[in-house]
Amino acid sequence: MLTLDTAELSAVSFLLWAWVTAEKELPYLPMGEARSIPERRSISGDLQQSCTINWRCSTISESLVNGQVRFREVRLIGTEGEQLGIMSSLDALKIAEEAELDLVCISPTAKPPVCKIIDYGKYRYEMIRRDKEAKKKQKIVELKEVRLSPNIDTNDLATKTNAARKFLEKGNKVKVTLRFRGREMSHMNQSRYILDDFAKELADIAVIDKPSKVEGRTLVMFMSAKKN
Incomplete structure (x- = not known):
């Protein structure tokens, strides 16, 4: 025959009491x-x-x-x-x-x-x-990318700037990349002014979130729309 000492009986009694109390206090809700x-x-x-x-x-x-x-x-x-x-x-x-x-x-x-x-x-x-x-009121913010090159001409730069402006007006963030190839790599630091000028053209509606930095063969800058 299985026998239990006083301590074991107390433990069993406590577990039974806790189970019954839990059943009474809260129903099981799947x-x-x-x-x-x-x-x-x-x-x-x-x-x-x-x-x-x-x-x-x-x-x-x-x-x-x-x-x-x-x-x-x-x-x-x-x-x-x-x-x-x-x-x-x-x-x-x-x-x-x-x-x-x-x-x-x-x-x-x-x-x-x-x-x-x-x-x-x-x-x-x-x-x-x-x-x-x-x-419905929640705005989904997307990250749009605008790609530039070290030898970009004035007309192309204006086109890229207008594209970035439209993205920013819609509340999206913009990633501006300036990619270098071959010998262009030696002029990477001297070409930062392209991103600086790009940011100045959008200064009326945008701010720079992250200044230009080197990522492999690319200079990268992040911008977002100004908050009202």
Whole structure:
């Protein structure tokens, strides 16, 4: 027969207690799976409203809603942002149900966790709308390259300068390269003025991020548009 001493029994008891407590405090919520908002029921068990929405894993979808909120105590915020105090999850859910709204945990890591009474369907729609608008406003900055040569003539230099200006006006960064071949390598330092003149032509809209430096057979300079 397997026998356990007092220390071993205490350890086993503690592990069982920790497991049971964890099961009561937080439900298992698989990441990335389609889920549904728990049905809103009255305390007597009658169905008041059912709202099923499927979505992918996101900050919104990982919210604990209605029956998923199983903390011992929560800090409850009302529909107008007013503090309703600290109470059990069950009492908070009762208040939400009486208002025919949802109980949503907006800060599960706070002590105690913070919940708010809201219409979860409208809340989720508004968050998705704001996220889409924010993405539209984000500018994708690209690095464009303008290539020059030590023997570039005035017309070609003007063409390259205009091309760089258009890139900068669109908010992109510009990498200006001056490549040398064969005997041209011996005149690399003396040719830096080409990049300096190039930068001066764009000084009204651009700044030099990185001054010209040698990279193998090439002089390289980086520029970006001035910030308003």
